[in-house]
Amino acid sequence: MVKNIGRREFVKVSLIGGSLVASIPLTSCMDTDALPAATSNTAGNRNLGVFVRINPDNTTTIGAPTAEMGQGTFTSMPMIIAEELDADWARTDVALMPLSLRRVSDGDDVSDAGYEGVDYAHAYQGAGGSGSVKRNFSYLRKAGAQVRSRLVRAAANRLSVPVEELRTENSYVIHDATDQTVAYGELAEAAVALADVDSVELKHASEFRILGKYQKIKGCREIVTGAMTFGQDCELPDMLHAVLIRSPYFKGTPLSFDDVATRAVPGVLDVIRIDRQWPDDAHDGEVLLHGAVAVVAETLWAALKGRSALKVEWDRGPFADESTEMVEAECRELLDGRISSEADRRTEGDVDTALLNAERVIEADYAIKPLAHVCMEPHSAIADMRDGQRRILAAHQFPERAAHCAAKICGCDPMDVRVETARMGGGFGRKFAPDYLSEAIWLSHRLQKPVKVTWTRDDDIQQDAFNRPGMSRLRAGLDENNNVVAWDHTIAGHTTQSDNFPADVVPNFRVRYLRSNTGMWFGPWRGPGHNTIGFVIQSFIDELALATGRDPLEFRLAMLGEERALPFQGWGADVYDTGRAANVLKLAAEKGDWRGRGELPPGRGRGIASHFTFGSYCAHVVDVRVSEGELEILRVVSAIDCGQAINKLGIEAQIQGGAIDGLSAALHQAIHVRNGQVVERNFDTYRMMRIDQTPRHMETHIVDSDANPSGTGEVGLPPVIPALTNAIYAATGKRIRSLPIADQLKA
Amino acid sequence: MIRLVVNGKQMQFDGDPDMPLLWYLREDAKLKGTKFGCGIGQCGACTVHANGAALRSCTAPMSALDGADIKTIEGLATGDKLHPVQEAWIDEDAPQCGYCQAGQIMATAELLQRIPDPSDKDIDDNISNLCRCGSYYRIRKAIHRAAKTIQGRE
Incomplete structure (x- = not known):
């Protein structure tokens, strides 16, 4: 009997170039010859396409094309392939894949990472914007289905039965009529010789055996035994070590230096000046070099010790007087004096008239300080730019940037640069910038030796691409029924992502941007822009609800109105679905006992908030207790709609981790500037939450959905800060309008 | 020397x-x-x-x-046999990026020698390792799980 496994979706697939070169490294990047120059038909080759190797013992190795930084793609991306491949997931291991580029020309379909005539050769290998699964889901399914098709055809040849009579399960091809099974491992070498087919059928979601379940991360045993290789752990034979002293002043560069004591340190080999190279509005693939002096040594310790003996005079650049007070005073001045239509970023309806005619206008100012990334792993990169080598090993979110920087510095073809990304000890958007890659490449090119550049925590905080600070002035007009009819949001500073709710649902809507002057460098930080605008918008909405005597949940649902799909004007999504947005609010409210909040004892408060980040909808209900100015975060109940769930255990980790990360930022984190320099240098002054402040109860509810999958890595963070501050208001009557919360509750 | x-x-x-x-x-x-x-x-x-x-x-x-x-x-492991704290970390799927976890595990293994069945307060007072991924919630669960495993074996 032929079992119909019901592959309903029939998809034309086009895998690049038709001939796929296996490029999964066999071992970690610690080994120099990790990359087999695989060809398609050599004896013993068990690489089926780009992503899959079927081993003789019937285990499967699947390549993870996107670098892992804690977001879970080392597990989730191979899951997608394994699902369509019908691989035995328990007997599948995963390898991080190196960068693979292809040449593109005008008229080709090119991703947003396409640059200088090259683009990713197969999967989208950059990790950012919570987009790895979203961008690769369909492609990886087809890749898995192609491999399965080859194995099934190889089995049909071996068993002399029609392909249609075969089904697959857990790395076996099964012929039910004759009760025969063949392990994938026995078919791999024959399957290698077969070509891909023009089209493959994909599973219906109801047939998923791996996706949508709770799967533990791959590589966990290596992590808990210390065997996992992170960027800092990589080495190349005969490499030199470099640490840099970079300008402590924004956009500064070295004038002169005294390296006598440095060169006296045993093991120090060279001291090299690096002039600042930082084109304005640089493309992401551009070389970025901080003004710096590099200490090159035989060992890391010698380089560190040599650096501490180095004296540098700096050209302090144009921002030597900058201070937090100065920047904030300018923002206030901008908000008070210089608002004009020139600052209009987006306007719908007639906000001024609507505000004039409103029954009531409510106004509030919010303020946000810069945040540092503080990935637990400080940056590092290894480059070997000798002719014939051209190799980079680094923990980075966008590996093609390493190839582009190398091409520019060495005058070579980016296609000729071998880039391997190591696992990142956190990324959060900081490992998006190519500055630390540029340093290693530049030094290796100059010295014609392999060079490893290592950053310390001080380097990391001082030279961060900070999260954008800003001040917001909000005015809302309410009609006689307490409906929001006008929304006027002016931002002084650098906050972004103002296209979020309530854009498109309030008829008269305006956002203005007044950019303040600063030498500070900004970059993406987990949920860029969303991370703080969520706080501003969702806190102000709470204010509106409470000022009009309405329930904050009901007020939000009323603002969302009927279920409809609105075109989304911001980055990272095409559509904002008010029904999905309302649904996560209702789910979080139900699971978080929103209705029961009136019965909480004195000092306790419950807050709710939601936000839409890069196509996913998330809401939290947060419970707090405030006693004599001491804040205790008791509970976070979350609801997430990220479309088709890939790995539910991973989604839960991201939503809870994002929530904890957001609470940590809200409680303590702030970067200050004095005399043109960043004040905070390490965790003693840049305070992060520890386990003692973590809520004792957290739960995450995942909406069942068959919508296209969207991301989760950044999605949990933006709504948790306003859920917290709304809870604080409920507990104390104190409205938090500036971050961090710090000592505000003690006043 | x-x-x-x-x-x-x-x-x-x-x-x-x-x-x-x-x-x-x-x-x-x-x-x-x-x-x-x-x-x-x-x-x-x-x-x-x-x-x-x-x-x-x-x-x-x-x-x-x-x-x-x-x-x-x-x-920490004995040959291929993982320490109960390492096992608990896998069972609770605690790591995200994983970078801080060796330190978290070593701190926990030492805590459980001093306080075999730590209360939440004991954990708060003794485990102060940082994690930016925000894996603390699962770390707490993993600490309790490891404590139970060790107690069960004794």
């Missing part, structure tokens, strides 16, 4: 006595499981055991370690 034991192996060191143990372990002994996070003993990513006590190795100079018995994350 500084003599010390690392994961049961006798070692000798005659380099710069100012060098912190962290860099000796990572760069000289090539034991890369112990991580660098801050260099000032704040984050705990570099936690090892020295004579049975948790030590943040980034601030411990080699000169202070003559005769010390050091255990790193690589020495």
